[in-house]
Amino acid sequence: MRIVLVGPPGAGKGTQAQFIAADLSIPAISTGDLFRSNVAQRTPLGLEAKKYMDAGNLVPDEVTIGMVRDRLAQPDAADGFLLDGFPRNTAQAKVLDEILAEHGTRLDAVLELDVPSKEIIQRLSGRRQCRAHGHVCHIFFDRPQVDGVCDECGSELYQRDDDREETVKHRLDVYKEQTEPLVGYYSEQGILVVIDALGRVPEVTERAKNALKAFKQD
Secondary structure, eight states: OEEEEEOOTTSOHHHHHHHHHHHHTOOEEEHHHHHHHHHHTTOHHHHHHHHHHHTTOOOOHHHHHHHHHHHHTSGGGTTOEEEESOOOSHHHHHHHHHHHHHTTOOOOEEEEEEOOHHHHHHHHHTEEEETTTOOEEETTTBOOSSTTBOTTTOOBEEOOGGGSHHHHHHHHHHHHHHHHHHHHHHHHHTOEEEEEOOSOHHHHHHHHHHHHHHHHHO
């Protein structure tokens, strides 16, 4: 199957992408991994992306699209893939359609991980990271034995700037603004599958797998 995975920050896309892709024996492809791989390998697209990243600017669409195009042309993606982090908007979705059409294929399904904003804010704003080694805990779900102290190494715990509640709310606003039209685009095509992403990781994975089976039968 050829699948796109969408969902707000904190919905568990990265985790679910790995489990769902493994179950279907297809590669999970995230834009973050594509950036890191291209930069590490010093590909022309990686070097171009690095210039923007080093300057603290967003990588232009054409560079990201070039990386996705190259990755989908690799042999392991010939019989299917799961894309996580691309497309992020309707314009990118249309380009993806064009890329797949060049290969004589199309998307089979788009999975949307649905999590209430209140839950997302609690998930992300409750995270704490230790300064020494980057260990992560959670003040609601995995509370440290001593407030502000890492259980693993005893160093100070702190809240990353992008986990602060006001930042999380802004990220959710941006996601909603960009992704609502994207979800509508795929809904009109009849390939959108909404998954309740509340609960334990295996439960969410099973819902996604069952939804895809039913979807394939259609």
